[in-house]
Amino acid sequence: MALWGISTTSETSGNNYNIPKFFLDTDRNNTPHNCFADVRGWVYRRYGKTEQSGLSTSYYDEVIVPVAGLNTVGSGASTTGLGLATPVAVFFEDENLASPISIGAGGTTGITTGSIGNVHLVFNELVYVSAGATIRLRAFDANNANETTAIVATAGSFANGSTVFNYINNTGFVANTSYNGQITNRPSFAFTAPSTVLAANVNFLTTATTTGQTVAIGATVIFVNSVSNVSVGSSLSITGKLTNVPVVSVGTTTVQIGTASTIASTITAGIAATFSTRTNATKLSIDISRGFIGVITDVSGGVGVTSSFTSDIIRNIGGAGSTSSVGIGTTTLTVTA
Structure with missing residues (x-):
């Protein structure tokens, strides 16, 4: 049995x-x-x-x-x-x-x-x-x-x-x-x-920058290892440099962001880059x-x-x-x- x-x-x-x-x-x-x-x-x-x-x-x-x-x-x-x-x-x-x-x-x-x-x-x-x-x-x-x-x-x-x-x-x-x-x-x-x-930023991709550039006023192109599932409206954070800035366009190996910063910030290659989306749930x-x-x-x-x-x-x-x-x-x- x-x-x-x-x-x-x-x-x-x-x-x-x-x-x-x-x-x-x-x-x-x-x-x-x-x-x-x-x-x-x-x-x-x-x-x-x-x-x-x-x-x-x-x-x-x-x-x-x-x-x-x-x-x-x-x-x-x-x-x-x-x-x-x-x-x-x-x-x-x-x-x-x-x-x-x-x-x-x-x-x-x-x-x-x-x-x-x-x-x-x-x-x-x-x-x-x-x-x-x-x-x-x-x-x-x-x-x-x-x-x-x-x-x-x-x-x-x-x-x-x-x-x-x-x-x-x-x-x-x-x-x-x-x-x-x-x-x-x-x-x-x-x-x-x-x-x-509730509202929260939900991370969906962690990658890294591939070349260096300076972020200042206006649109800025940032080169990254991956843009998988990234779309206009996603948010990008780069460790020690940027926090939840909006993505305004997406390329094959790049994203373009809109910043309101008036202080130039140098981003070097190899820094962790995290993409997230605002989720209301x-x-x-x-x-x-x-x-x-x-x-x-x-x-x-x-x-x-x-x-x-x-x-x-x-x-x-x-x-x-x-x-x-x-x-x-x-x-x-x-x-x-």
């Missing part, structure tokens, strides 16, 4: 958090984050809507492999149990709500100011989530610096008047209508993107040190769950900012005006 993730009680990224090994982060069709344990064994939740979270009321569950009492602490050598529900992944939802997504077209590139985003917190078991539980988001400029006011993402409830069915220990299938929260392994926490964004990241705050309980017996986050549950599994894998979501999200 090792391939089904119940050969060990150690829950780490190394053993896929006890989630069945057949479900991988890079699986296009069967994301592991829809797989969880209940009293019947490993269950895969197949959603009828693109919204794959505890806010959805359209889904059906498929028992992948029966393991009696899997979401309990187990009893004796013949019974395997996971114990407390454990967070196994946390990421920003793909705003395109596409599953599976494609690297080229399906991933989120960012959201705009004032828009609504969601964070998904994934457990390896079914849990009860009370409305109002929170996850804290940190906010930085485009250089991941100059941290500003944090944002709070808050768990909501599935639609009032709707009914969802879940298999509960010692009870069987239970219908919950207008539950004030979510019953899922994948609760969703909503947040509002900031109304304004705020980068959001999930605050791993805080975990979640609020009431989330294990469906097995209604006890608490592991509330802290380990470093390896911050998962970059595709979506915004990722070109190396496929899936839903990401670890950081860029807000633009």
